[in-house]
Amino acid sequence: MLRISRDLTIDENDIEIGFVRASGPGGQNVNKVSTAAQLRFDTTKIVLPADARQRLQRLAGSRMTKDGVIVIQAYRFRTQERNRADAIERLVEMLQEAMVRPTPRRPTRPTLGSKQRRLEGKKRRSDIKAHRGARGFDD
Numbered sequence: 001m002l003r004i005s006r007d008l009t010i011d012e013n014d015i016e017i018g019f020v021r022a023s024g025p026g027g028q029n030v031n032k033v034s035t036a037a038q039l040r041f042d043t044t045k046i047v048l049p050a051d052a053r054q055r056l057q058r059l060a061g062s063r064m065t066k067d068g069v070i071v072i073q074a075y076r077f078r079t080q081e082r083n084r085a086d087a088i089e090r091l092v093e094m095l096q097e098a099m100v101r102p103t104p105r106r107p108t109r110p111t112l113g114s115k116q117r118r119l120e121g122k123k124r125r126s127d128i129k130a131h132r133g134a135r136g137f138d139d
Contacts, residue, residue, distance in 0.1 A: 008046065008099060015091070016040040017084055022075035036075035039087035043068045048098075056098035070094070 001012065022036035043056065043064070057064055064070050074087035110118075 008048070008095065010041075010046055010095070014041065014045050015088065017087065019080055019083075035078060035080050035083060036073065037080065037083035037087045039070075039072040039074065039084075039091060041070045041072075041091055043070060051101065052098050056095065059094055059098055 001010070016039070018038045018040075019034040020036050020038055021034050043053070044067075048056065060070050063072060070091065072087045072090055074083040074090065076086055077083050
């Protein structure tokens, strides 16, 4: 069992991991050995609050299928074990981030001093621009 938060744990048997050949540089090894891990996790098997499910869908983006299956590709390392651990770690991080409720923003008002400084700056800039350009010749 993987512990995501105090309310959420997932069974490791619900996570399917397959290995495929990785793309990119690696010499002969990349053509012979399937080291890239492809993790598949069905989110319908866990109970998530509605708001956490929406955050998870937003975080997963294109990594989540229409059926609610998260697919994570891990090919950062050269060994299956490290790529497998990396994929599981990324899944756990994504689920942990989805479980955190964002703090609501409290609207604030500008202070009187900041309003005055802003208006003084605008006035100063206005004066500079007003004194530009052609002046009358009073010779």
